[in-house]
Amino acid sequence: MSQTIDTTAPGGSGPRQANGVAAQPRRWRLAAYPSLLALPAVLLLIAAMAYPLLTIVSRSFSEPEWGLQNYVWFFSTDVNIQVLLRTFSISAWVTLVCVIAAYPYAYLMTVVGPRMRLVLILCVLVPFWVSGVVRTLAWVILLQDSGVINSVLKAIGFGGVKLIRTPTGVVIGMAQVLLPFMILPLYSVMRGIDLRLVQAARSLGARPALAFWQVYLPLSLPGVFAGAIIVFILALGFYITPALLGGPRSTMLSTLVQSQVLSLLNWGRGGAMGVVLLVSTFILLALAAPLMRQRHKQASRS
Amino acid sequence: MTTSKTRERGAAIDIRNATKRYGSFTALDDVSLHIKPGEFMTLLGPSGSGKTTTLNVVAGFTDLTSGELSVGGESILGVPAHKRNIGVVFQHYALFPHMTVGKNVAYPLTLRGIEKGEREKRVRRALDMVKMADFAHRYPSELSGGQQQRVALARAIVFDPPLLLMDEPLGALDKKLREWLQLEIKRIHRELGTTFVYVTHDQEEALVLSDRIAVFNQGRIEQVGTGRELYDEPATLFVGKFIGESTTLRGNAETSGGETSLTVAGQRIVASNKLANGAKPVILLRPEKLSLAPGNKPQADSQNSLTGNISEAIYLGSGSKYQVTLRDGSVAIVRAPLEAQQFAIGDEVDLRWHISDCKLLADDERADLTLT
Incomplete structure (x- = not known):
């Protein structure tokens, strides 16, 4: 398999193409079905996504017996509803914090020189290479009552603030972990915006703030939406960070699922929670879709 | 208006x-x-x-x-x-x-x-x-x-x-x-x-x-x-x-009796103006001011003349365009109306123009460097 792919992949290995004549018939076969190249990914998705998802859905209706009892339980338990709403609200806050933090950063990346840009990109990517658990534990040290932040606040004369085991602490930690997912799509859209458009707006009489608001911002919105969706959806399913930084009042749905499945071995209820989260995400995205539909094509850049 | x-x-x-x-x-x-x-x-x-x-x-x-x-x-x-x-x-x-x-x-x-x-x-x-x-x-x-x-x-x-x-x-x-x-x-x-x-x-x-x-x-x-x-x-x-087509010729200048003349490709040419002392002269000629005559025919007193050979002949519809390579290797561009005598590649010709069209400019290597 790997050999046949090698001979047909664009820009594929040079030496192999040297035995051109012999490879000819085989190359023809694969060239006729280029979609076969997607086969590994399709197989992986079926095995690792579709099958488990179907299992979860079917178990949520079938354990311990067939019926809707798991869903009835979910919606008739106040705690579950509360946690579901909290999951959405924390995710929304995380998304908002990420947009506010990422927008100027991504803009800065588009205007600095190539060397500075590399530094900025590295600042985004290096945390990616550090395990999420390590980063979250670092946040524990920073946020705890006797931690770095509170020590500094006290040293300069402010009273301490409660951060660890509060929703605020969870939002801070999650926003830091998810920030790259906002910065990168934003940067890729912003890089495509022609800054001469802002200059044009100024020549037509728009003061700088107005030129930004009326020209640059609308053109950067696709990046904001793309990043927001990625961050929001990832935040909905976050487990480690809220579990370590949060307290009982900032439990998210993934923690409840974990306790149902691993502590209580109640696969049916855990499955039902997952399905509820999935379906409500779909509904939310469907509601947001009209907002994101672009009414224009992006200006082509030469 | x-x-x-x-x-x-x-x-x-x-x-x-x-x-x-x-x-x-x-x-x-x-x-x-x-x-x-x-x-x-x-x-x-x-x-x-x-x-x-x-x-x-x-x-x-x-x-x-x-x-x-x-x-x-x-x-x-x-x-x-x-x-x-x-x-x-x-x-x-x-x-x-x-x-x-x-x-x-x-x-x-x-x-x-x-x-x-x-x-x-x-x-x-x-x-x-x-x-x-x-x-x-x-x-x-x-x-x-x-x-x-x-x-x-x-x-x-x-x-x-x-x-x-x-x-x-x-x-x-x-x-x-x-x-x-x-x-x-x-x-x-x-x-x-x-x-x-x-x-x-x-x-x-x-x-x-x-x-x-x-x-x-x-x-x-x-x-x-x-x-x-x-x-x-x-x-x-x-x-x-930079503006329009032109031919530039260089040679040694000397001034005698109020007349500036140059030696280009071994032949003497009279210019219509003088340059400030010390400036190296260059002649700038427009293609339509130049005319061609068969080689070694006598010219009018008011004209300059240089001998060369046709190295390229182009038919343009409204006229012809010639490249003339002079004895020193420099190339002149000439536009000739269709009613003028036509020439073929290799012909020996005299390149002629009125002395009044022969204006000297100060040589300037920046003019060449920037025209890439």
């Missing part, structure tokens, strides 16, 4: 001793230029010559390191771009992709708080002027390059600025379209009476459009004048070579 009334709408521009440095690089070096109200002034020069920098300074996108700049008699140094009320047309159109054509053109009017009815009227008038009225509801991405540039032009004139700046607006378009739009721009200039400042590196375009042309080279203005003045009376070798 009927334009005397509308001409009042154009603003005069005065640039005095403008210098712009970026670190050690001098983009503008003590440039002074006066542009009359309603004039079509083209800033012509190769890339990096300072013409676009000058435009950006007037538009307010770039600050001067030193110098003065006034529009309509008032200094505008330090006035931010959005308060200058100057129309700008960019090479890459710079239409807002998220607004329709109509919204784009209405944008400067909206910013000025002009009420809806008046706004629509003026948008329609501007789009009519560039013949794009049927496209008001399209998005820029649905238009061709030429159409986009016409919309950009409408957007830049819709608020009646006294001055319109254009930065190579036709640079991205193909030749036929460019030639047609040049005539359109000329017409619009005539109808509006606004002062136009047009940046281009295309000397033909400059000749077609301009009342006057300022030739830029290496951050300085080499010469300002009408196209005819620049072509017939170039002040420097650079101008002579």
Whole structure:
């Protein structure tokens, strides 16, 4: 398999193409079905996504017996509803914090020189290479009552603030972990915006703030939406960070699922929670879709 | 002219001793230029010559390191771009992709708080002027390059600025379209009476459009004048070579009895003017001032003559173009009307021209370096 792919992949290995004549018939076969190249990914998705998802859905209706009892339980338990709403609200806050933090950063990346840009990109990517658990534990040290932040606040004369085991602490930690997912799509859209458009707006009489608001911002919105969706959806399913930084009042749905499945071995209820989260995400995205539909094509850049 | 009334709408521009440095690089070096109200002034020069920098300074996108700049008699140094009320047309159109054509053109009017009815009227008038009225509801991405540039032009004139700046607006378009739009721009200039400042590196375009042309080279203005003045009376070798086709010949000069003569390729040539002492002379000849005669025929006293061989003969329809290689290897370009005697490659010919057309210029190697 790997050999046949090698001979047909664009820009594929040079030496192999040297035995051109012999490879000819085989190359023809694969060239006729280029979609076969997607086969590994399709197989992986079926095995690792579709099958488990179907299992979860079917178990949520079938354990311990067939019926809707798991869903009835979910919606008739106040705690579950509360946690579901909290999951959405924390995710929304995380998304908002990420947009506010990422927008100027991504803009800065588009205007600095190539060397500075590399530094900025590295600042985004290096945390990616550090395990999420390590980063979250670092946040524990920073946020705890006797931690770095509170020590500094006290040293300069402010009273301490409660951060660890509060929703605020969870939002801070999650926003830091998810920030790259906002910065990168934003940067890729912003890089495509022609800054001469802002200059044009100024020549037509728009003061700088107005030129930004009326020209640059609308053109950067696709990046904001793309990043927001990625961050929001990832935040909905976050487990480690809220579990370590949060307290009982900032439990998210993934923690409840974990306790149902691993502590209580109640696969049916855990499955039902997952399905509820999935379906409500779909509904939310469907509601947001009209907002994101672009009414224009992006200006082509030469 | 009927334009005397509308001409009042154009603003005069005065640039005095403008210098712009970026670190050690001098983009503008003590440039002074006066542009009359309603004039079509083209800033012509190769890339990096300072013409676009000058435009950006007037538009307010770039600050001067030193110098003065006034529009309509008032200094505008330090006035931010959005308060200058100057129309700008960019090479890459710079239409807002998220607004329709109509919204784009209405944008400067909206910013000025002009009420809806008046706004629509003026948008329609501007789009009519560039013949794009049927496209008001399209998005820029649905238009061709030429159409986009016409919309950009409408957007830049819709608020009646006294001055319109254009930065190579036709640079991205193909030749036929460019030639047609040049005539359109000329017409619009005539109808509006606004002062136009047009940046281009295309000397033909400059000749077609301009009342006057300022030739830029290496951050300085080499010469300002009408196209005819620049072509017939170039002040420097650079101008002579940049505008139109030309042949340059070099030789040793000597002055005796008020007459300057040169020895080119072993033959003596008489010049019509003298150079300042110390300057190395070069002769600049226009192809249509040269004529060809079969080799070694006697010439009139008022003519110069050099012997050479035809090295290329091109039929152009309206006439012929010849390359003549002289004895010293230098090449002359000659345009001959069809009714003149025709020659073939290899023929020995005498290259002739009137002494009065034989003007000496100071040799300048910058003229060659920048013409790559």
